Amino acid sequence: MASNKKVLLKVIILGDSSVGKTSLMNQYVNRKFSNQYKATIGADFLTKEVTIDDRTVTMQIWDTAGQERFQSLGVAFYRGADCCVLVFDVTAPNTFKSLDSWRDEFLIQAAPREPDNFPFVLLGNKVDLEPRAISAKRAQQWCQSKNDIPYFETSAKEGLNVEQAFLAIAKNALAQQNQTVDLYNEFPDQIKLTNTQRPSNGSDSCAC
Amino acid sequence: MDEEFKDYIDIFSQDGVLLKQAPSSFIPFINAIGTIYIWSTETNDGTRPIKRFLEWKPNDVTIDSDVQDQEWAVVNTVQKRSRTLSGNLPADHYNKLRSLKINFEDIKRVAKKNRDLTFFDGSSEPMCTLLFQHGDCFYFIDLLKTYLSVGPSRRDKNIFIVYDADSPEYQELNKTFAALDIKPNDSSFWTMFKNIKEHPYESSLMAFSKVSTYVYRSVEPGNNDILLNDDLQRSLSEIDDNITHSGGDYELVQKPPQLPKRKEFPRCKPLREEQWKAQFTCDGKLEDVESIKTLIFRGGVSPKIREEVWKFLLDYYPWDSTLAEREALVIAKVQEYYDMKLQWKSFTKAQENNFSDFAQRKSLIEKDVNRTDRNLDFYAGDNNQNLQKLNDILMTYVMYNFDLGYVQGMSDLLSPILMLIGNEPDAFWCFVGFMNKLISNFDIDQAGMKDQLGNLFTLLNFVDPFLAKYLETHDCANMFFCFRWVLVWFKRELKQEDVMRFWEVLWTGYPCQNFHLLVAVAILEHERSELMGNDYGFTEILKHINELSCHLDMDLMLNKAEGIFFQIKEADHLTDQIRFIVGLPLIGNHCTDSHELIHFDSPDCLVSSESHPKCSVDRVSISPDEISFDKSIQSNFL
Numbered sequence A: 001m002a003s004n005k006k007v008l009l010k011v012i013i014l015g016d017s018s019v020g021k022t023s024l025m026n027q028y029v030n031r032k033f034s035n036q037y038k039a040t041i042g043a044d045f046l047t048k049e050v051t052i053d054d055r056t057v058t059m060q061i062w063d064t065a066g067q068e069r070f071q072s073l074g075v076a077f078y079r080g081a082d083c084c085v086l087v088f089d090v091t092a093p094n095t096f097k098s099l100d101s102w103r104d105e106f107l108i109q110a111a112p113r114e115p116d117n118f119p120f121v122l123l124g125n126k127v128d129l130e131p132r133a134i135s136a137k138r139a140q141q142w143c144q145s146k147n148d149i150p151y152f153e154t155s156a157k158e159g160l161n162v163e164q165a166f167l168a169i170a171k172n173a174l175a176q177q178n179q180t181v182d183l184y185n186e187f188p189d190q191i192k193l194t195n196t197q198r199p200s201n202g203s204d205s206c207a208c
Numbered sequence B: 001m002d003e004e005f006k007d008y009i010d011i012f013s014q015d016g017v018l019l020k021q022a023p024s025s026f027i028p029f030i031n032a033i034g035t036i037y038i039w040s041t042e043t044n045d046g047t048r049p050i051k052r053f054l055e056w057k058p059n060d061v062t063i064d065s066d067v068q069d070q071e072w073a074v075v076n077t078v079q080k081r082s083r084t085l086s087g088n089l090p091a092d093h094y095n096k097l098r099s100l101k102i103n104f105e106d107i108k109r110v111a112k113k114n115r116d117l118t119f120f121d122g123s124s125e126p127m128c129t130l131l132f133q134h135g136d137c138f139y140f141i142d143l144l145k146t147y148l149s150v151g152p153s154r155r156d157k158n159i160f161i162v163y164d165a166d167s168p169e170y171q172e173l174n175k176t177f178a179a180l181d182i183k184p185n186d187s188s189f190w191t192m193f194k195n196i197k198e199h200p201y202e203s204s205l206m207a208f209s210k211v212s213t214y215v216y217r218s219v220e221p222g223n224n225d226i227l228l229n230d231d232l233q234r235s236l237s238e239i240d241d242n243i244t245h246s247g248g249d250y251e252l253v254q255k256p257p258q259l260p261k262r263k264e265f266p267r268c269k270p271l272r273e274e275q276w277k278a279q280f281t282c283d284g285k286l287e288d289v290e291s292i293k294t295l296i297f298r299g300g301v302s303p304k305i306r307e308e309v310w311k312f313l314l315d316y317y318p319w320d321s322t323l324a325e326r327e328a329l330v331i332a333k334v335q336e337y338y339d340m341k342l343q344w345k346s347f348t349k350a351q352e353n354n355f356s357d358f359a360q361r362k363s364l365i366e367k368d369v370n371r372t373d374r375n376l377d378f379y380a381g382d383n384n385q386n387l388q389k390l391n392d393i394l395m396t397y398v399m400y401n402f403d404l405g406y407v408q409g410m411s412d413l414l415s416p417i418l419m420l421i422g423n424e425p426d427a428f429w430c431f432v433g434f435m436n437k438l439i440s441n442f443d444i445d446q447a448g449m450k451d452q453l454g455n456l457f458t459l460l461n462f463v464d465p466f467l468a469k470y471l472e473t474h475d476c477a478n479m480f481f482c483f484r485w486v487l488v489w490f491k492r493e494l495k496q497e498d499v500m501r502f503w504e505v506l507w508t509g510y511p512c513q514n515f516h517l518l519v520a521v522a523i524l525e526h527e528r529s530e531l532m533g534n535d536y537g538f539t540e541i542l543k544h545i546n547e548l549s550c551h552l553d554m555d556l557m558l559n560k561a562e563g564i565f566f567q568i569k570e571a572d573h574l575t576d577q578i579r580f581i582v583g584l585p586l587i588g589n590h591c592t593d594s595h596e597l598i599h600f601d602s603p604d605c606l607v608s609s610e611s612h613p614k615c616s617v618d619r620v621s622i623s624p625d626e627i628s629f630d631k632s633i634q635s636n637f638l
Helices: A023-031 A068-078 A093-096 A099-110 A136-145 A162-185 A188-195 B001-006 B022-027 B063-068 B071-078 B092-097 B138-145 B168-178 B187-198 B201-218 B223-244 B246-254 B273-277 B289-299 B303-313 B323-344 B351-353 B356-369 B383-400 B410-420 B424-442 B447-463 B464-471 B480-485 B494-506 B516-528 B530-534 B537-547 B554-569 B575-580 B603-609 B627-636
Strands: A007-014 A042-054 A053-064 A082-087 A120-125 A151-153 B010-023 B031-042 B052-058 B099-103 B109-113 B117-122 B126-132 B151-153 B159-162
Touching: A007 A099, A023 A042, A023 A082, A023 A093, A023 A162, A023 B151, A023 B554, A042 A162, A053 A068, A053 A162, A068 A099, A068 B063, A068 B480, A082 A093, A082 A099, A082 B052, A082 B117, A093 A099, A093 B187, A093 B537, A120 A162, A120 B383, A151 A162, A188 B246, B010 B052, B010 B138, B031 B138, B052 B323, B092 B109, B099 B126, B109 B138, B117 B223, B138 B159, B138 B530, B159 B356, B201 B575, B273 B303, B289 B494, B303 B323, B303 B410, B303 B424, B303 B494, B303 B516, B323 B383, B323 B424, B356 B383, B356 B410, B383 B410, B410 B494, B424 B494, B447 B464, B447 B554, B447 B575, B464 B530, B516 B530, B516 B554, B516 B575, B530 B537, B554 B575
Parallel strands: A007 A053, A007 A082, A082 A120, A120 A151
Antiparallel strands: A042 A053, B010 B031, B010 B126, B031 B052, B052 B099, B109 B117, B109 B159, B117 B126, B151 B159
């Protein structure tokens, strides 16, 4: 049944202001880049259909405001996320330093069932720019320390690695969703047990 | 089972019922729309008790695309829910029919929340939740009450408890009647009492007449009789509470109080130069400030005089100042501006490195300046001097109000001001004036924004309760999809020229405080059929609202919003909660609304409201006759 169902994957992009969240989303969905994107206020999303292992899934990619004080809104937007994409600017060390707090804040607000196994993907954006402040090695080390988060170096401006990164994001999100469904499907058995423990349900009642 | 099923007859059905929560075997039908039925054994032939159950069936076996679009929400629902199976799971062959059945005997509790009905058996986990899309579950509840011995919970009137024959509540109900000392063999009375429980609506009036007849006939003056009388009163009020008025809880939803008819408030022409000039006395003082503000509210300001008018509207120039006073003020303010600018300009690199709070603000401003209205000629191109001015004003504002610093959205507020007033110090002080009006939007904890979105919902609930209920049942009562509207006063939604017009209209503070929220109400009301007709959820509503950007008819929205204000103001059921939001005097009629969005006695609330344009009712000189008033002013100027 599941394979016939249209699958919707909710992906949240987080990271400091001006690391390129809106640009990455637009490059991936519309294959367009503009340096005139305004700072995101509130939240917005774009959708894109992708095929993964012969399954067509719809990705709903959420772009949010980067300034810290707008994080308290997150709870409304993070809900039901299947994957979280963390973005930093490889030329701006502070945006790398904030990754921990973005990750922690997401886990607090989205409250996924299994925080340790929730899929994150890290993107080091703006690799077209110089000088570089955060090396690939340093970013990878961070990823390893966080339960082996996949890492991609991207340039939203040049469309570099964007497609590959989002494909990985989609796969991780899909895996997360399948896992959730599996977990969920375990419930009927558990509950049948409580059902039989109910003495009030006599055979003469309409056990519909 | 099949045999039993044949014996049942359909005694009630209602379409448009959405399955919101159900046992896991019904996951594919979560959010599907279906029909609810009540089935019953045909007659009570005395050999066995009447049996009834309710059944929900999806309209279509296949899941329609709307449901699929909400898949992410469905997944979310799944994650949150656990162990929802009850003893009422359909048997396998019924499962094939894809219908959910609940035996009446298993219903122990029914909770009503807006248009949701949740059924519970003895456990704390619900059996299922049904959403009555058309908002009319009242008849259904009434019917349930007829068939089940239900009474509202003492803790929550929206929870109905099904009493067992041996429950204390049931006993108590019986006892109160027994205390009347009615002869047990008075079979007609007990039949009536039984009927009241079984058929409250049909029997209650009859019950009343009979009980009162009994009282009048049998109660004679005397001490015992006073006690008896008390018991009787208690019994009567118990009948009253439990049965007669139980439908009254929903009166508001069923029949919302009507607002007065909405009037049209067509927009007028902008304030013209000659009208403006004619208002100054020989020493350069404005004569009739209220008339001027009224004209600006009605039609905005002609671009020719906009720069000067904005300096008044943004509290740079005091409204009662003379020309000489303004000239002196400008000299002082220009000096003050450059003093503050020098403070940050003279920071050394080392100072900056050791002052990370400052460096962070500086970096954020740089990033945002580079992406503020770059599509407009005024800010287009590299090395544009106007970008430098934008940057410098925002940096100086950081020095002026370091605690607030720079928050995203502020560059949007400054951009049109700088475009109009190219002079840096003047633009700065006008920007300060604008910031003072909505500084709470940028609170570090976002409290100001949350208050405003809460107030927006309260206003919407008053003006269009049906839409508000819709939003509430679709997890949208937080109004987050209006966040951008409120944060930067529709700056991102309107074209540049419209932004300028819209802001100057709002800056007048007419016709009431928080008028921008009424504009938001007007837009939402304008979009209501789109939102509700398509059964949009939070995601779709957010998308729809975001896509309204640059497609809003500002004049129409202002016209509607003003109409809404007068509807509110003249409404018979106007509450203090609404009065507080729009700045009308309070009359001690506290909130009758269930949403606690404003705490009247909170000093914080009062303090934060100071940042909004205040306008006491005495100053509201606009009436439905406004247009003729407006015309008379115009003709006076000619």
